[in-house]
Amino acid sequence: MVKDLLKSVLPTRIADALRVLLHGHENQTDEFTYDHDGLRTIHNCDFISDPRFIQAYRAGRSLDSWFGGDVEWRVHVLFWAAVRGIELEGDFVECGVHRGGFSKAIIEYIGFGKRQDKTFYLVDSFEGIAEEHLVEAEKEKNLLAFPYQHNYEAVLNAFAEYQNVKVIKGWVPEILSEVDTRVAFLSIDLNNALPEIAAAEYFWERLVSGAAIVLDDYGWKQHFVQKQAFDEFAARKGVPILSLPTGQGLIIKP
Ligand SMILES: C[S@@+](CC[C@H](N)C(=O)[O-])C[C@H]1O[C@@H](n2cnc3c(N)ncnc32)[C@H](O)[C@@H]1O
Numbered sequence: 001m002v003k004d005l006l007k008s009v010l011p012t013r014i015a016d017a018l019r020v021l022l023h024g025h026e027n028q029t030d031e032f033t034y035d036h037d038g039l040r041t042i043h044n045c046d047f048i049s050d051p052r053f054i055q056a057y058r059a060g061r062s063l064d065s066w067f068g069g070d071v072e073w074r075v076h077v078l079f080w081a082a083v084r085g086i087e088l089e090g091d092f093v094e095c096g097v098h099r100g101g102f103s104k105a106i107i108e109y110i111g112f113g114k115r116q117d118k119t120f121y122l123v124d125s126f127e128g129i130a131e132e133h134l135v136e137a138e139k140e141k142n143l144l145a146f147p148y149q150h151n152y153e154a155v156l157n158a159f160a161e162y163q164n165v166k167v168i169k170g171w172v173p174e175i176l177s178e179v180d181t182r183v184a185f186l187s188i189d190l191n192n193a194l195p196e197i198a199a200a201e202y203f204w205e206r207l208v209s210g211a212a213i214v215l216d217d218y219g220w221k222q223h224f225v226q227k228q229a230f231d232e233f234a235a236r237k238g239v240p241i242l243s244l245p246t247g248q249g250l251i252i253k254p
Contacts, residue, residue, distance in 0.1 A: 037071050038220070039245055047076050052109065060105025063158055064149065065098045074216065074246045075105050078187060081212035081250070082106045085185030086115065090208045093179055095172055095199045096189035096216070097124040098148060100155050103165075103187075113162040121179045122159065123168045126152040130171060133194040141222045143192055173198035183207045189216035193229040200233055207253040215241070218249025 031042045047053050057075055085092060092112070094103050103122050107113060112120055128148050131139075152169060159165040168178050172195035183206045190196045200213065207213070217223035218230055218241065230249060234241045242250040 034073060037069060037074065038247055039073055041245070045073065045076075048072050053079070056105045056109035059108040060101040060103075063099045063101050063104055063154075065101025065104075067149075071101075074248055075102065077244060077246060077248055077250070078102055078106055078214055079109050081187075081214050082110050082112075082185050084210065084212055086110050086112070086118070088184035088208050088210055090182035090184030090206075090211065091118050091179075092120040092185040093123065093183055093203065094121070094187040094189070095123045095196070096187075096191065097122045097126075097155065097167075098189075099151065100158050102189065102216075104158060106185075106187075107159075107162060107165065113164065116164055118164060118184075119181070120162070120165045121168055121181075122155070122165065123170070123172060123175060123179065124155075125171050126150045126155070126169050129190075129192050130195075133192050135193070135225060137225050138192055143222070146191065171195070173202060176202045181206065184211045186211065186213045187216065188213060191217055191223065193223075193226040196226055197229050197233055200230070204237065204253070209253055211253045213251040213253070215249035215251070217247070219243050219245075219247040 032040055033043060034041050034045045053076070056079070057072060060075065082092070092106070097103060100122065103120065107120060112118065127150065128146070129143055131144055134143060156167055159167060168175060170178070172190060176199060183203050186203055186207060188196050188199055190199070196215070196217075203213075215226070215230060217226050219227065227249075230241060234251065239251055239254060244250060
């Protein structure tokens with residue numbers, strides 16, 4: 001109310017100056033601290049210059065999984081979820097691996113290779129998306145034409161040094177029975193709704209309490225079918241989804 005009153009009585013320039021005084025910043029483009037991957041902000045992102053972050057992020061980036069783009073903030077979110085997961089009982093799963101960028105970064109960040117009590121399952125068709133999994137609205141978004149650069153052998157090589165990483169080649173949902181385990185961290189990044197929901201349903205009872213599910217595509221415009229499907233999923237399970245400015249969605253298993 002006070003805001004509206006100020007707006008109506010003060011000239012715009014004075015109101016802007018007051019806003020700067022109150023909030024300590026101006027909306028000037030040269031103040032952006034982060035400006036890629038669909039996210040532009042003036043907020044602090046000093047995690048980017050943490051040496052541990054830099055080393056792990058570079059390891060992930062070196063696999064050419066992200067089409068030359070930078071996705072630091074998304075990776076920061078994944079690291080947060082992984083740090084949480086490593087303290088819980090259970091294994092790690094990524095559905096949608098491509099060339100292994102996210103998984104490699106996570107493994108390096110938390111030293112997963114040394115955790116022989118845990119397994120990291122990397123699940124992918126390594127052949128892209130199945131046409132029969134798409135609904136019309138997804139076909140219209142041209143999801144089938146996405147130029148994945150799969151190289152199954154290269155993924156096997158990239159993870160060969162870790163005894164506790166299993167690369168599982170096959171289609172979700174059919175292949176999921178090969179990952180029958182308690183889960184402490186789940187990343188879902190399949191870029192199409194049907195198998196993503198099937199994976200979330202399959203792992204729901206297997207997820208330990210406190211484990212995070214990171215939905216990579218939740219807020220991305222071209223993946224609105226997934227958003228609708230996950231909103232319904234979350235309502236069925238009685239959990240909220242945190243919609244992140246990175247485009248990701250975050251669920252914590254109660
Ligand atoms: C966006 S990419 C994953 C990117 C990856 N998270 C990374 O770090 O670069 C999506 C992946 O999902 C896989 N995929 C899509 N639908 C699938 C399905 N039904 N079963 C298995 N893999 C699938 C594709 O082959 C592709 O590698």
